[in-house]
Amino acid sequence: MQHKTRALVIGGSLAGLLVGRSLANHFDHVTIVERDFYADLPAPRKGVPHSRFPHSLMLRGQQILEQFFPGLRAELVAEGAIAMDSMKEIAFLTSAGWTTRCSSDLQLFTCSRDLLDWAIRRRLAAFPNVQFLQGASVTGLLTDAEHTKIVGVSLHRHGDSNPQSPEELYADLIVDASGKASHAPQWLKAVGYEPPHETEVNAFVGYVARVYQPPANLSVDWKLLFVPTAPPQRQRGGVIFPIESDFELPERGCSGSPNTRWIVSLIGGDRDYPPTDEAGFLAFARSLPTPIVAEVIERGTPLTPIYAYYSNENRLRHYDQLSHSPAHFIVVGHAACLLNPTYGQAMTVAALEAVTLDQFLQHHSIDDLNSHTRHLQQQLAKAHHEAWMAATSADYRYRNVQGKPINAATWFTNWYWDQLMELIVDRARVYRTFMEVLHLLKPSIALFQLHILSQVVWHQLNKRSS
Ligand SMILES: Cc1cc2nc3c(=O)[nH]c(=O)nc-3n(C[C@H](O)[C@H](O)[C@H](O)COP(=O)(O)OP(=O)(O)OC[C@H]3O[C@@H](n4cnc5c(N)ncnc54)[C@H](O)[C@@H]3O)c2cc1C
Known part of the structure; x- marks a missing residue:
């Protein structure tokens, strides 16, 4: 009998839900393990305390959701x-x-963020191959005997009479989407892998x-x-x-x-x-x-x-650069790339990562994950690169920001941004391109096309001569 393929997602918030949607296209079974119990109607819950804040979903994210x-x-x-x-x-x-x-x-x-998650959950629950395991906390990763790949997770269910003996769940692909407080670095260390190094920029x-x-x-x-x-x-x-x-x-x-x-x-x-x-x-x-x-x-x-x-730092965990990558295990969402939320990009980044995963699985078999998981994690890093650069460049403008020293490219980007801010006050065409970049519909290079660049230069010359 043919082996039924199984994927497991740790965390059923926005990144976990969207990744779950992609996995549903490729696996026989998808299990989303969530520590909380979901309410029947849209409502705040313990694992997503930030749902009480404005959650703008960029236009690119809205397009992906509709697809x-x-x-x-x-x-x-x-x-x-x-x-x-x-x-x-x-x-x-x-x-x-x-x-x-x-x-x-x-x-x-x-x-509200609560309504958005609720509506997505409702649609995802209608997929016959998707299952939610609520009230269950993942506590660690499991490897095969040779320590070549991750094969599952250990977890305990809330109300377990014996939390000392966790349950084990096995899968062909394990995705960590457990957010900012992800324990994946510690879990990897516990099973003999190096944790990723981190870059932090805090304004x-x-x-x-x-x-x-x-x-x-x-x-x-x-x-x-x-x-x-x-x-x-x-x-x-x-x-x-x-x-x-x-x-x-x-x-x-x-x-x-x-x-x-x-x-x-x-x-x-x-x-x-x-x-x-x-x-x-x-x-x-x-x-x-x-x-x-x-x-x-x-x-x-x-x-x-x-x-x-009050804790809105940017933090990149470089899972794409591990010298010894754990096969069959990837990390998405805020667990991999934490972004200052005031720029409103993280949910769209999660959507882009879900698309990246879907495209990867269209071209690779599940067995390819033995040797290609690292390549997949590198593709995921590309999906959040633009948002990371935008958020950290903007945060470097604060006087007391902590992180590596500002370089010439960031300085120039910020100077150019200031000029654009003056142009979008009365130039609709520039404003439109600005909005398309802000909403991740176009890459930031679109702001350097000739008609905008020339307006920036003219604007500068006029300011200097007046
Ligand atoms: C104040 C604030 C405002 C924000 N505003 C915006 C915005 O305007 N636009 C935008 O795009 N994004 C915004 N974000 C980011 C957004 O809310 C998400 O945090 C982001 O999309 C990443 O989501 P995530 O699914 O990776 O993590 P999270 O949303 O943090 O979810 C992690 C999930 O994993 C579960 N979990 C954790 N550990 C375990 C475990 N061991 N076992 C099982 N389950 C576990 C948690 O219960 C939770 O459900 C904001 C964030 C904050 C903090």
Whole structure:
């Protein structure tokens, strides 16, 4: 009888779910092991405390989701996700002023992270070869007798009467998607492999968030408002991010419902952490270069406490560079590439990694993993490279950033970015390319095409002569 192929994913958050979707195309059985129990409706859970913060899914990520789960966008909008024209309906205050606003086909949706995960989980659960093992924590990796490959995991289920004797689960491919606190480096060490070396860039960015019922009678011409930080001059920023109405409400509506809620979030870099007490929260908002965020805090109805997330470093674990790679084991998502979340790229990176895995498995058999796992991990590293460069280059602008010293390429990138910020205030074509790069639809090299480069140069010359 032919061997049934099995894949196992550690962690059933966004990266684990999307990787699970790819694996479902290629394996007879896919098991997603998740420490938490999922709620029946969208709701925060212990393993994803960050779900209370704004989660913008970039357009590239939205495209991939739609390919993986056709019709998902429509389902989300029916559940109350907010559809918007990203060039017309987002108010974006750069250090040079508000960006130009015009109609475009760059159609975005926003919703809570809880709704997004719930909708994806619901679709994935409909795959007959995908199984969720909830309430189970992976505690280690298992190797074959020769220590040439990873063959499974040890785990314990919550409520186990004897947690000292863990269960063992075997699979042909094991994927670690257990997030920032992944224990894969320790697990590898315990079975005789070297752990990966790490690169960390930390700008000591703090993030706080609270959900509001928008104030009645407040008339605004945007659906989402974004005031990014612009270090070193401006280390504070904020966002007003629309999400669906509360699932508990009997009269919930679809997109654009009057019950749409706003997550108001404040950001501070260089250890200028936004406070979580009422007065400090408001005072921080008042220090932003637009009064609207403070006005919403004063006039809106708070629906939650103020939540803080003060640990927003970037960290790359170089699994692609291990001299002795563990075959049949890969690492994705925040477990491999942790990104400062204020740039909103990590979920899209997880989607890109899932596509990379799918493409790899289209061209390789499962036996190829004996010799090609390292190559696969290198492909995954390419999928997060652009986002890593963008996040760390931006974080290098903070005065007290910790990491390797800034090089000439990063300095130039940041200088060029400043020039673009001045151009996108009134040049729609440049703004469109900027948005396409920001949303990972195009590589950053698109910002250096001749028509943009020449405008940057002219703009510089004009500034110097005036
Ligand atoms: C404050 C904040 C704001 C963010 N905003 C954005 C944004 O705007 N846009 C964006 O794209 N991304 C954003 N992110 C990133 C995003 O939330 C995810 O963290 C990211 O997509 C990576 O997800 P992940 O699945 O790798 O890890 P996580 O989301 O951290 O999930 C890890 C999962 O693994 C489970 N787990 C852990 N250990 C085990 C174990 N031993 N056994 C079994 N299960 C285990 C956990 O319970 C959890 O479900 C933000 C993150 C933070 C912290």
